[in-house]
Amino acid sequence: MEQTHWLIDSFADIEDNIAIISNDKVYSYKNLYDKIFELKNLLSQNHIQTGDVVAIVSDYLFESIALLLALSDNKNIIVPISSKVQASIDEKIETAYCDKVVYVENGVFSITCREVLSKHDMIRELQNISHSGLILFSSGSTGKPKAMIHDLDNLINTYKDKKKKSMNMLLFLMFDHIGGLNTLFNILSIGSTMIIPNGREVDEICSLIEKYKISILPSSPTFLNLILMSSSHTKYDMSSLRMITYGTEAMPSSLLERLKDAFPKAKLLQTFGTSETGIATTSSKSSNSTFMKIDSTDLDYKIVNNELWLKSKTQILGYLNASMESFSDDGWFKTGDLVEVDSDGYLKIIGRAKEVINVGGEKVLPCEVESVILQMPQILDCMVYGEKNAITGQNVAVDVVLKSNVDKDSIKKVLRIYCKDKLDNYKIPTKVNVVEHTNFGERFKKIRGNHV
Numbered sequence: 397m398e399q400t401h402w403l404i405d406s407f408a409d410i411e412d413n414i415a416i417i418s419n420d421k422v423y424s425y426k427n428l429y430d431k432i433f434e435l436k437n438l439l440s441q442n443h444i445q446t447g448d449v450v451a452i453v454s455d456y457l458f459e460s461i462a463l464l465l466a467l468s469d470n471k472n473i474i475v476p477i478s479s480k481v482q483a484s485i486d487e488k489i490e491t492a493y494c495d496k497v498v499y500v501e502n503g504v505f506s507i508t509c510r511e512v513l514s515k516h517d518m519i520r521e522l523q524n525i526s527h528s529g530l531i532l533f534s535s536g537s538t539g540k541p542k543a544m545i546h547d548l549d550n551l552i553n554t555y556k557d558k559k560k561k562s563m564n565m566l567l568f569l570m571f572d573h574i575g576g577l578n579t580l581f582n583i584l585s586i587g588s589t590m591i592i593p594n595g596r597e598v599d600e601i602c603s604l605i606e607k608y609k610i611s612i613l614p615s616s617p618t619f620l621n622l623i624l625m626s627s628s629h630t631k632y633d634m635s636s637l638r639m640i641t642y643g644t645e646a647m648p649s650s651l652l653e654r655l656k657d658a659f660p661k662a663k664l665l666q667t668f669g670t671s672e673t674g675i676a677t678t679s680s681k682s683s684n685s686t687f688m689k690i691d692s693t694d695l696d697y698k699i700v701n702n703e704l705w706l707k708s709k710t711q712i713l714g715y716l717n718a719s720m721e722s723f724s725d726d727g728w729f730k731t732g733d734l735v736e737v738d739s740d741g742y743l744k745i746i747g748r749a750k751e752v753i754n755v756g757g758e759k760v761l762p763c764e765v766e767s768v769i770l771q772m773p774q775i776l777d778c779m780v781y782g783e784k785n786a787i788t789g790q791n792v793a794v795d796v797v798l799k800s801n802v803d804k805d806s807i808k809k810v811l812r813i814y815c816k817d818k819l820d821n822y823k824i825p826t827k828v829n830v831v832e833h834t835n836f837g838e839r840f841k842k843i844r845g846n847h848v
Contacts, residue, residue: 562589671712
């Protein structure tokens with residue numbers, strides 16, 4: 397049986413390299429290696445046994461990363477939880493059948509035990525083969541979060557045999573997010589340095605890029621637009637950036653063009669992945685193109701009725717609290733992402749199926765409308781969604797964030813005139829709301845659910 401400890405063992409060869417910078421503290425790979433084995437003793441002292449389901453309530457810290465790796469080596473099933481809301485934490489702990497809960501705060505570990513009378517079959521499956529596991533939750537922006545379970549040994553082994561590289565990368569995405577964990581395991585597998593931010597405010601991120609000459613910024617279109625809106629990229633020296641990766645939501649092409657102008661030296665790369673299937677290896681057609689290719693050898697894809705379906709070697713065993721209706725009978729995951737394919741075989745994510753607005757039978761993709769509106773000189777940000785309409789079923793609405801000194805009362809008329817020769821009439825918003833900021837979640841992904 398292949399173990400996951402190859403990753404921990406690899407730290408011995410690069411022990412003097414810097415692994416983590418957090419709160420201006422520098423931790424080498426030897427520090428991380430030593431902490432992992434210190435924590436393995438802590439697990440033993442607290443009777444955390446192989447196969448136990450263990451929640452880590454924390455965001456990224458030196459200590460929480462070491463604990464994640466110690467638990468993986470101990471063949472535990474790990475539930476990372478970054479929420480600050482106790483009711484949400486409690487619900488996830490209950491749903492995941494957690495035996496132990498570890499709160500990590502200011503470098504201190506607080507461990508509680510729970511009595512769990514029964515376990516889900518998929519948890520028992522991992523326990524029976526002595527594999528570590530990973531339980532992640534969907535964002536839950538619409539309905540109850542789904543609890544999905546991965547074979548963590550299988551997931552970590554996909555990072556094996558990567559070439560060592562020395563670079564500074566920002567650990568931006570969340571500790572309980574597949575994209576964040578992908579960044580973490582990538583950094584550790586190539587022996588690079590991760591910089592952990594204290595918060596995810598725009599100025600904090602930009603100042604860290606300047607201070608530590610960060611090369612790679614993984615982010616989302618929403619957060620990247622917040623950088624442009626704040627002009628923080630002009631306050632700090634961000635010339636060290638060589639690559640900006642973006643995912644989690646569709647990228648408006650006009651925003652991508654503005655980002656390329658703001659960061660001319662950086663390669664802009666669309667990433668793609670799901671919590672259910674893992675992160676795919678991708679290549680963008682160019683830095684100013686929203687078209688990409690999926691290059692993963694571990695993942696297959698096909699397009700069914702314009703929807704992207706995936707099947708991967710790293711996909712989940714299943715859901716602990718939901719049916720498998722999002723998977724086909726032969727194991728394909730229906731992503732809900734609508735795609736367009738160009739003549740060269742490149743894919744473009746054009747929106748989510750559940751976010752399509754139906755105006756009298758005509759389909760409207762919010763990202764297409766947003767891309768046009770974001771070109772307006774008066775607009776800093778916008779979010780398009782559907783609202784209920786007695787005649788057409790739905791109409792198109794938009795929330796807009798205006799630049800200062802723009803007249804709020806006239807913006808609806810100005811917007812409609814601007815869109816008139818750029819969009820079909822049914823795609824032009826009939827309702828325009830001026831807001832301080834658009835609605836997005838803690839993962840910097842727009843929450844636009846149609847108002848029906």
